[in-house]
Amino acid sequence: MTPRQRRMIWVAVIITGVSLATFLALAAFQKNLLYFYTPSQVQAGEAPTGYAFRVGGLVEKGSVKRQPDSLAVRFTLTDGNAKVTVFYDGILPDLFREGQGIIAIGQLQPDGLFKASQVLAKHDENYMPPEVADALKKTGAMPTVDEFKGANR
Amino acid sequence: MWSFFHKLASPKHFYRIAGAWIPWLGGITLLLMVVGLYLGLWVAPPDYQQGDSYRIMFVHVPAAWMSLFIYVFMAVCGGIGLIWNMKMADIMAMTSAPIGASFTFLALVTGSIWGKPMWGTWWVWDARLTSELILLFLYLGYIALQNAIEDPRTAARAGAILAIVGSVNIPIIHYSVEWWNTLHQGPTVTRMDKPAIHSSMLWPLLLMALAFQLYFFTLLLMRARVELLYRERRSRWVRELMGNLQPSPLSNNREVI
Structure with missing residues (x-):
């Protein structure tokens, strides 16, 4: 594996990891993020x-x-x-x-x-x-x- | 085609090509902005609900779009610089940050000015407004990080990682009005089912959006040229350009700038 490919994988890992973490956090806060109740x-x-x-x-x-x-x-x-x-x-x-x-x-x-x-x-x-x-x-x-x-x- | 891009990646050629483009880009920007503002502020009819107040949209909406676009641009350039070690990509990412921060600030301020008469408040902590404010902080954090690190390579690498991590906020901003109950209304232009905006109002909006886009590229090229001169200040081509170095009569590889 070339260093360039390794860096590509690192960038992909960062993006996937952060997206997953954000998704889980937002899912957990779903109720608190509601600006208003109907x-x-x-x-x-x-x-x-x-x-x-x-x-x-x-x-x-x-x-x-x-x-x-x-x-x-x-x-x-x-x-x-x-x-x-x-x-x-x-x-x-x-x-x-x-x-x-x-x-x-x-x-x-x-x-x-x-x-x-x-x-x-x-x-x-x-x-x-x-x-x-x-x-x-x-x-x-x-x-x-x-x-x-x-x-x- | 590819050789053109390879040339752009070389500082010297970038400097020259960008210098030739700036007057054209700037001229078209000015033209589009004048036509867009004229159509938006004088020709477009008042809105059935908001009267004339909605006209701030012609600045607010393009500014908000640009705030998102420039962040994505910054993250992509950062990623290219990180993976392919491309100097021009680093410079592009770095120089676009203050422009993006300014557009974000403009979107927040015009939104606030629009919000007071229409909604009845300057600011609310709903998902759209809050995520846009976080975007401003991301830009400011990126700029601070860039300035805190002396070595340009390290600064670019750290900045790129911050930009890539922060880019998760971009879809959140865009979809915030659909995922959650917000005071901010839903998307108008990207809605596919039916025209949510009359064409007499849509055209000035699109013209202004294009004008803002070209304005960004004009500023970007100008800032990138300055940054390039600074970074390459010890190189032969810059010193020749600045007249600090008389090309030696013996050098046979003297390049014409």
Whole structure:
């Protein structure tokens, strides 16, 4: 075996070894790397109860109820299967609207209400002019935000 | 064809060929960037959801792509230098690191500026953002390691191993938005099933991506030439080039530069 071949094998060994180690580490941390829980996961009791976590889903149409004279707002997040009601008292991001993907950070109250301390908007990966979006909505071909559905892959 | 590559691997010829390419590459870069920015900032329509804010994408996305590309480039050059003991590959790997770090920094900063109005936060510790930040640290670690070792051969070898080890992060960054729930949205351009971006927005994006790519190669050649002059400062061709050495009238193998 020439020194060059030996070096090639060394490089291959390093790449394989590090990839394997990373794969195992990521597989072990899979749960901790989830940025948010889906409403289905919350309903199934997978989300922690004692401390703050994030829940992500679509704002259900017609569920946004604002309190007059304050910033407080109450809305329902859904992933198509389950729902979580969120209460938030603060400034909402520009993209917040019904049907929008939202991530709320906060704690689950004993009564099942999710009290959020921060609300973030998650936009999808589609970019198009407003006219195109309107046309797509009319024909019903608008791409849907499906990222909250099969979230626990 | 192969003799051309062999010539590129020789410092003297590389210096000459790179010098001839730089003005062309730089000129095309400038042209593409002006056209890309004009199409992106003036011609492209606003987005149905994000209005005009999405236009930062024309800088953010190419910068992020380059941050990944340059790291892979660096690791491949490092590997070639490690296996075939090629001096030019070492220089390529070494000189591309600060450029890659700059693109990574640019991607993180523009992402942050985009994130504040759209998401409602400058920064979150989701898988995409965190892995991109780790990429910046990998670049900085590589640069620090290169500077810490005096001997260029040892520095190149140590750097190459770090670059190769760190390259596991590249697929993690790319697939982070698919493997885990992240605040960052999924891939737009590489999605195959349906066009996720309107063509009036896709073209400026691709032009900008090409411009950034050529910008990288322009800078790379410029930096590699400087590094080459420094490393070869004692060689005859550099001293002749610098006018420090009058070629002896007796030397019959004087080469024309």
